[in-house]
Amino acid sequence: MKRTESFRKNRSVTEPLAAGIVIGAVLLCIVLSYFGYLHNREAVRKAASTAAQAAAQVQNRPESQLEQELDDPFENYIQLSDPLLVLVNDRVPLPENWQVIPRMIDDEQVDLKMYGDLTAMFEAAGKEEVWFWVASGYRSVEEQTVILDRAVQENLDAGMEEKSAREEALKTIARPGYSEHHTGLAVDLNDVSDNFEETAAYRWLSEHAAEYGFVQRYEKDKVEITGIDNESWHYRYVGKKHAGEMKRLDMCLEEYVLYLKKKGIK
Incomplete structure (x- = not known):
């Protein structure tokens, strides 16, 4: 009988305490969420401002x-x-x-x-x-064509594949017209x-x-x-x-x- 009364007394004390802790935690989450929202809103505002400034700089930049x-x-x-x-x-x-x-x-x-x-x-x-x-x-363009073709053929004769032979020739010889x-x-x-x-x-x-x-x-x-x-x-x-x-x-x-x-x- 004494143990039951003791249990009831302890529960009457701990239940309000637990409820207070829960309410406090909820309020803390709300406060933190609010400040987080303000921080994010400021970050977004700054990012938008920076983007707008960059766009203005590009628009005003000489062609x-x-x-x-x-x-x-x-x-x-x-x-x-x-x-x-x-x-x-x-x-x-x-x-x-x-x-x-x-x-x-x-x-x-x-x-x-x-x-x-x-x-x-x-x-x-x-x-x-x-x-x-x-x-x-x-x-002339025709002469350039002959020179390039000759260089490519020399590279082919040296054992290069066709693509590599042309790429190597173009390192020192321009395409006809260029x-x-x-x-x-x-x-x-x-x-x-x-x-x-x-x-x-x-x-x-x-x-x-x-x-x-x-x-x-x-x-x-x-x-x-x-x-x-x-x-x-x-x-x-x-x-x-x-x-x-x-x-x-x-x-x-x-x-x-x-x-x-x-x-x-x-």
């Missing part, structure tokens, strides 16, 4: 800057008005209305626009007993060999070519941009002003034309 941020800034590329800066690469074909005024030098043709500076450069180098000759100048040689503003000099980089002629060009309006078109540290392996013998005429700037800025032609577009030059 030339947006162009540089595309995966391929040369898709639907519009040529600059200066013909000396005509861009021809694996993504940009020769303009349909392009015309070459040929002049002969070393049994090769080059465009009249660079003929004077090219011969002046050869003469200046000759006075220092450094000699140059043009191994390859202007090429070669700088079609412009008449590019020349391959002397032996057209990797050994050219070790010659006095190459060292002379590295120092003086820009003075006559020429730049090495395909350099080893620009391969990812140009898509062409290092060619120490391939020089492109861009005019003295542009050649000097490209050398100062350490830019290849792809970088330089985008740089000019960003400055608003058309």
Whole structure:
């Protein structure tokens, strides 16, 4: 009988206590949920604000800057008005209305626009007993086709599969219609060999070519941009002003034309 009364007394004490604990826990959950909601709402508001600011920045950004941020800034590329800066690469074909005024030098043709500076450069180098000759100048689309096909066949004969043979050839030879040689503003000099980089002629060009309006078109540290392996013998005429700037800025032609577009030059 005493044990039953003791049990009843303990239950009368513990039941309100337990109920209070449960109510307190429920209230705590409600409070925490409310503060969580406020925190999430603030986070969403900040995220929306940041997104709106980013959108405004993109909308106000110059078109030339947006162009540089595309995966391929040369898709639907519009040529600059200066013909000396005509861009021809694996993504940009020769303009349909392009015309070459040929002049002969070393049994090769080059465009009249660079003929004077090219011969002046050869003469200046000759006075220092450094000699140059043009191994390859202007090429028609048909000539480029023959050159590429020959290189592919050589790779096939060396045991390459057809796909690999073509890919290897395209590392140094542009597709017909996409070669700088079609412009008449590019020349391959002397032996057209990797050994050219070790010659006095190459060292002379590295120092003086820009003075006559020429730049090495395909350099080893620009391969990812140009898509062409290092060619120490391939020089492109861009005019003295542009050649000097490209050398100062350490830019290849792809970088330089985008740089000019960003400055608003058309």
